[in-house]
Amino acid sequence: TVPQGPVLQIGALHPLVEDTLTTEFSALRLPAARRDREEFLDRHAGEVRVAVCSGRTGVDRELMGRLPRLEAVVHFGVGYDGTDAAEAAARGIRMSNTPDVLTDAVADTALALYLDVLRRFSAADRFVRRGEWETTGNYPLTVHASGRRVGILGLGRIGRAVAHRLTALGCEIHYHNRRPVPGVGHRYHGSPAELAAAVDALVVAVPGGPDSAALVDAAVLDALGPQGFLVNVARGAVVDETALVAALEEGRLAGAGLDVYRAEPHVPAALRRLENVVLLPHVGSATVQTRRAMAELTLRNLRSWLADGTLVTPVA
Ligand code: 8YV
The missing domain is CATH 3.40.50.720 (NAD(P)-binding Rossmann-like Domain)
Structure with missing residues (x-):
């Protein structure tokens, strides 16, 4: 069984991802407001092993620095520019994205x-x-x-x-x-x-x-x-x-x-x-079918990481 609280949701995500994060993984959710965030991180930062976020939101250098046990960043989206990829590489943090389906x-x-x-x-x-x-x-x-x-x-x-x-x-x-x-x-x-x-x-x-x-x-x-x-x-x-x-x-x-x-x-x-x-208001991938496929691939990456430390679609 998956230990409680190792997964952190950052920002709003596709409903299938959000629902699954809650029901299957009892995921923590990073508060949007900055001052709530500090208090939250003081309490929970040490528990987080995997962050799930959109590629635009990502995990920046500052947040990465606050998550000492972070192992992987699972991105909903093919782009992951919101995450500091160089810092992740330096810390040995692995990343996945959702290529092909979009x-x-x-x-x-x-x-x-x-x-x-x-x-x-x-x-x-x-x-x-x-x-x-x-x-x-x-x-x-x-x-x-x-x-x-x-x-x-x-x-x-x-x-x-x-x-x-x-x-x-x-x-x-x-x-x-x-x-x-x-x-x-x-x-x-x-x-x-x-x-x-x-x-x-x-x-x-x-x-x-x-x-x-x-x-x-x-x-x-x-x-x-x-x-x-x-x-x-x-x-x-x-x-x-x-x-x-x-x-x-x-x-x-x-x-x-x-x-x-x-x-x-x-x-x-x-x-x-x-x-x-x-x-256009950033709707490139915004079809029901594509977003569903992105959500499913995001969850496959998350499950795979928690099961055996591999990612289905790792970022090279
Ligand atoms: C967004 C995108 O991720 O995949 C990408 O890189 O830009 C989009 O699909 C989408 O807005 C989800 O947040």
């Missing part, structure tokens, strides 16, 4: 943002709702989406699924990774800026975290240029948001389709004012 949903979201930002479907929908079709006539022409050159920044599981979808639209796929991916026919570029210069649209699909912070900076946006479009389904921090807003406001970029932001749920007012920007 690949299709996130790739669908990237495709939708790509189509929407080029063809302006959301903006056209607003135009109809405002009654403007009847008062001002036809909606302005937009930009063709099929058969374009699209760059994938981060040709991993999700990047490849995006490339597959765009290939069906007759798009020519280019990509940048730290190294070329063996056996991939798409054209490789040695830097994000070189990739951006070669394409009509750039789709960001790299993992978040310190290695990819502001990878898409002002120089990359300028390389994409005034006819270029940016789609981001990765993490807001991968894009220099200030530079993005400036490029969009000054017409140095044609448009952006965003599912992620630097300080979610805050979306800069400057972005909300722009008609050539599609804004």
